[in-house]
Amino acid sequence: MNAITAVESVHTLISQARELYADQPQTHSQLEVCAARLDEPLRVALAGSLKAGKSTLLNSLVGQDIAPTDATECTRVVTWYRNGTTPQVTATADDGDTFNVPVTRRDGRLTFDLGERTADCVDRIDVDWPSSALARTTIIDTPGTSSLSTEVSARTWNMLVPEGGAPGADAVVYLLRALNASDMQFLGRIADHVGGESGPLGVVGVLSRADEVGAGRMDALTSAKDVAARFAEELERTGLCQSVVPVAGLLALAARTMRQSEFAALTALAEVPADDLSLALLSADRFAKADSPLPVDAAMRAQLADRFGLFGIRLAITSIKLGATDSPTLAAELLERSGLEELLQVIDVQFGQRADQLKAHTALVTLVRILESNPLAGSDSVVEAAQGLLADVHGFHELRLLGRLRSVRTDLSSEDLAQLQRLIGGSGIRVNDRLGSEADGCVDDQRAKAVSAARHWRELSTHPLFDRFTARACLVAARSAEGILAEIVAE
Known part of the structure; x- marks a missing residue:
């Protein structure tokens, strides 16, 4: 049975159920929601431990800065990103009340402001944003599974596999920084809940912040591939995950949103003698300090360190020296090296092409x-x-x-x-x-x-x-x- 036939068969079954429960409004409403999901974009949840880089990866996947990456109250709330005609952010409180959330940009980063409310009293946030990527897939950004707050961690679990309710996502991208006991336990619970002994139908692992695996060295992503392979081997033995892809999310986001002024600054830095540049890149603070003799002003250097990271700066400068003569060429090179394109390919094969099957x-x-x-x-x-x-x-x-x-x-x-x-x-x-x-x-x-x-x-x-x-x-x-x-x- 192909995917289209499967969806049609499920619609038929839900219609039969709705007729049976026509006199029970609550159950009938649940069945209507169940049917409507078949016609919605595929829901993919980003899950993982605290500070794994979920919001940065989300921004990379969408190609826009639409998710807050700083430690705001909103990062402790399950946030749904859908395609919309105009940007709009709304929050739903625990009591069911909804209210608009002001959106501001600070130093080029998006921030949601809950005002006087805190994450403790907000159930979810919905972000409508014009995006071709979101037209095909609804992305759900979840709080860290290893949060110090048990309640915050529970929000992720309750969204993915609510007790007696509908699974909140059709597939999961799980971010790993280390393969620890909490990650294995969480993946195991997903596997037991979704497929029992058959395993999960859609879970892909990401070795996130891959450039940090090699301490920012030029061969960091090579080291990250080796680590991802070891993670994959371990997870394959347990059947908990379908693949593990190393991704440098910060580099991917910088590549997808590169500005011409940043390219000009990186080009100027490429003219600096190698020894002087290596000395300046020993730390982010040293690179951005005001009295540095580098031929780029301190504000731009701070921006580069924030957006690209030291690894991304080194890689960009090397690419320019090897022949990247314009911003699109450099962006394409960095994007390829970031691992994002490989992840997008895996997501397409495992999720995108099987969206109807996963939704069914x-x-x-x-x-x-x-x-x-x-x-x-x-x-x-x-x-x-x-x-x-x-x-x-x-x-x-x-x-x-x-x-x-x-x-x-x-x-x-x-x-x-x-x-x-x-x-x-x-x-x-x-x-x-x-x-x-x-x-x-x-x-x-x-x-x-x-x-x-x-x-x-x-x-x-x-x-x-x-x-x-x-x-x-x-x-x-x-x-x-x-x-x-x-x-x-x-x-």
Whole structure:
């Protein structure tokens, strides 16, 4: 069953439930909300420990400074970022009262002002902002999971997996700075809640503030890739996360919002003798001090240190010396080095291309919880049908298998394993991505490849020496190939 059919099937089940509960306004309203979510953008939550860099990463993903990155009261509240026609920020208090939140910029950074209210009495903040990125995805910025305040940490958990309610997000980007016990526990709770033994359908890890892993050295991101690989290996063994990508969020944000005046300043600094520049870059305070002989005024140097960090400044100057002659070229180079583009690719493959499947999964889980909490005559059949879809929708099997392939050994050869991962959507869910063919390839060639793949994986699924997990993985691949064939024939 493809994603569109899955969404249609879920809509049908919710409609049946709404008819059953027509005389129960509260439950009927919950079902209406459940149905509406299927037509909304995918919800992706940013979660992680305190000071992991969630707000900076959010700004990087959107390409605008719309999330406060300083220690305001608002960073202790779950904040929803949606696409809107005009910028607007509203807050909802614990008592349900809503009020507008003034937005100001201080030193180029956005700040939300709750006024006399504190985060303790605010339930959530909603930010409407014109953004092409937010048109496709609603991003939810959450408080740190290791906050000193138990209540603040609980807000993140209650949003992601509320007791008996609808999951607040369809997928999670979890930021790590170190793989500690609290991170493992939190990821484990998400896995247990969302997929039980099958694991989560959508969790991607980010080694955040990756430039700090190597203490800001020029090879910092190389060191960060090694650390991310170790994190991924550990998480793969537990099946808690689908991948871990190192990202220097500050560098990515600076690259996506670079100003011409900053490029001019960096170009001037590139003319400074290497020894003098290295001495100035020993610390941020030394770099920005007023009496420095550097050919850039102190205010601009402070701005560069704040926006790029010392690592970003070093990298930018090196790129200019190697031939980045204009602001767009430099920005592109820094963006590539930041790791953000790799993360965006992973998010697209794991989340974006499977948005309908992820939303359908959330809706089915929510529907089952609503009906089981409020049973009526006839509701059992709807619950049974919903649970049947959760067990039968092939896209869910693919997502679960992709996660488990990273933590469970198979009897497949390395070549077959790579082909299986590609076939079930590990590199994208388009026909050419799955078959490893050219985007404009001949339909007859694609059909022949799909038929060959279906036969190959059906045969392997009956291999007498394969263990049960490998045999089941081969069956999933065979069904994927058969689904591709059906899609080609339908066209």
